[in-house]
Amino acid sequence: MRLILILFVTLSMFSPVVMAQEGAGGAVSATEQQASPAVDDLIRILQDDAARAQLIDRLRAEVPEDTAASADVADFSIARQLANYTQGAAQGASATARAVVRAVAEVRGLVDGSLHLDVNAIQTVLVGLLAVAAGLFGSYFLLRLAANAAMSRILRDVRRRGWPTRIGKIASAIVIDGISIVFAWGLGYVVALNVETTPTGQVGLYQALLLNAFLVVELSKLASRVLLAPRHPEARFVPVADSNAVYWSFWIGRVISLIGYTFMFASPALAQSISRALAAGVQVVVMSTAVAIGVLVVLQNRDDVRAWLAHRAERRNHDPLGRLLLVLGQYWHILAILYLVGLLLVWFANPDDALPFMLGATAQSIIAVIIGVLVLGFVGRFVSGGLELPEDVQERLPLLEGRLKAFVPRVMLVIRWIVLALVVIAIGQAWSLFDFVGWLSTDEGLGVAGAVTSAALIVVVAVVLHIVVASWVEYRLSPKGGRAPSSRETTLLNLFKNAFTVALVIFGSMLALAQIGVNIAPLLAGAGVVGLAIGFGAQKLVQDIITGIFIQFENIMNVGDVVAVGDKSGVVEKLTIRSVTIRDLSGTVHLVPFSSVDQVSNMMRGFSYHVAEIGVAYDSDITAVKAAMHEAFEQVMQTELSEFVLADFEMQGVTGFGDSAITVRGRIKTVPGQQWGVGRRYNEYLKQVFSERGIEIPYPHVTFVQGGEARASGRVLRHGDRGASAEQGEG
Secondary structure, eight states: OHHHHHHHHHHHHHOOOOOOOBTTTTBOOHHHHHHHHHHHHHHHHHHSHHHHHHHHHHHHHHSOTTHHHHHHHHHHOHHHHHHHHHHHHHHHHHHHHHHHHHHHHHHHHHHHTOSOOOHHHHHHHHHHHHHHHHHHHHHHHHHHHHHHHHHHHHTTTGGGSOHHHHHHHHHHHHHHHHHHHHHHHHHHHHHHHHOTTSOTTOOOHHHHHHHHHHHHHHHHHHHHHHHHOSSOGGGOOSOOOHHHHHHHHHHHHHHHHHHHHIIIIIHHHHHHHTOHHHHHHHHHHHHHHHHHHHHHHHHHTHHHHHHHHHHHHHHTTTOHHHHHHHHHHHHHHHHHHHHHHHHHHHHHHOTTTHHHHHHHHHHHHHHHHHHHHHHHHHHHHHHHTOOOOOHHHHHHOTTHHHHHHHHHHHHHHHHHHHHHHHHHHHHHHHTTSOOHHHHHHSHHHHHHHHHHHHHHHHHHHHHHHHHHHHHHHHHHHOGGGSSOOOHHHHHHHHHHHHHHHHHHHHHHHHHHHHHTTOOOHHHHHHHHHHHHHHHHHOHHHHHHHHHHHHHHHHTOOOTTOEEEETTEEEEEEEEOSSEEEEEOTTSOEEEEEGGGOSOEEESOSSOEEEEEEEEEOTTSOHHHHHHHHHHHHHHHHTSGGGGGBOSOOEEEEEEEEOSSOEEEEEEEEEOTTOHHHHHHHHHHHHHHHHHHHTOOOOOOOOOOOOOHHHHHHTOOOOHHHHHHHHHHTOO
16 A cells, blocks of 8 residues: 555656547557656666665655644544534525625616516516416316315215224325326426427426426425315314314415425526526525514414413323423424524525425424324324223123223333334434434344344233233133133132243243343342242241142142131132132131141031031920921922032931030031021021920029028018019020
């Protein structure tokens, strides 16, 4: 590279080689002949080591060492870039001001007659231009009438249709509106090709400018009509009132027409026919007028937009985005006015480069915001519309709809924040605040995007698996699934669901963290250390789990069983690997850890007995008592409880002699868990039978015996007092 640099500099210093070809023979010029000795001298110097060294020293003396470095620093310094931009802006503003001054001078010349124009040529051009304009705008007016009628017919009942049909009808209406513009543009070209002021088969320059300006302007206005739909509220994408839609559509259309026809037709036509200075002056006036209109529109709608943003914030319950909308509502008009004024100033400074950039960035930002609003609106309607499952699914899976209603809003909230982030990124990309697309195309960007996407997919898959497994367990536990689940199935399936959820959370979190670059090896090691610490320090917890595992293996109790665990008894409502939850007869819930369980008594295994131990008086006929007990059982068997009785009444006879009663015992074998209901009904009928047959059920009596001390003290009970005292002593 050094030899090439020396050769290039030497050739530049001595004599440049100018190649010229003269005539058909290609003879060598005189300059080329003079360059040959210089080349020979250079070759001779390069071949001689001493001469070459002297040449290198001379070149180094001529070029300072820090020249290139200082140039590079100056070229890439922020101060130099700011100075270049300021210099360009000042020059652009100066050029715009000089153009305005020249335009004023030329208008003055046109008024006082000092500037002469070819009136006949201008008249010829105007006649042809007016003919094309009449055909263009006249045909467009008629086509618009027909298009509006067709669109009204298509969109008449669009609100009562589903989303696919609704989108199809709206798309058809948009196509019809666009076809009216294209047809009018085509008819304008037909008129331009046949107007007498131009040769047949040709289109004049000014006519082509008008036609192209018409196409661009009307298509831009079509985009605003698609969003606001002032004539067809049923097809409106932006949630605004009819009056606001008409207002904004009117002013947006006027500003688009003013700027579009000026820059695409009037200004080029004036530059071609009169002067560029006059065209530039017209552009300045039109841009100033458009900005003034924009400022007036902003001031007129300051309060309405603030109220609308406040309403949106209130609907969002003043969440972070809602508070941002409130702040934006207070100062949005100031930001809008500053933007419009800045747009005008930037255009004054650099109309060729800055204005297209700002307009393009603004258009891209508006498109990004509109798409974001549409997506957020769709998400909001989806959430507010509710999620309803078919009736057969609700019968089989009654908890699935509630589970989805709890899960879907959270997912939609995440989607909302993602959409907002994408809108911000799109706006920053449009204004060149950062190059997100360029960064995303790099290896680092692709790696980050892939990691985040993979982590998000893992989380989504984990949540979907949880819903699927929970719904499957619910389906298996539902008696409407075809077969009623047993208590053992209920217990094991609930345990499986809990264990699967815990494992899914742990492994899903680990995999998601690993995808985003987190080293999970320390987490796994920490989990091992924590497990070891639990093993040493939480012996009760380990005992709970081990005892629970053996209880499950032995199948001593399940959900729904009536058990006695320690000093607590009741219905098992929840059974985990560590504890059991019991609800007693009074409704109190008891959580009993398995480490405190010495024994478990299950009252609902296989079958049950209602044990009837009846006390009768000593003078009762035992045979009559047994017959009465059998009769009460026969009455029970005539009721709806007979289906729960598994065998005949089992009479066991006299089992004991008490202080005041003889105990007669019998048993009724029932379905597990039904012994209490059958027993209560049996006791009710037995009391009735005993009353009918005169069988006495004894109760405690107290007999007062009058002793010597009572007689000596004079405290002698009379007959009436004895009876009253006896009655008071009954218990």
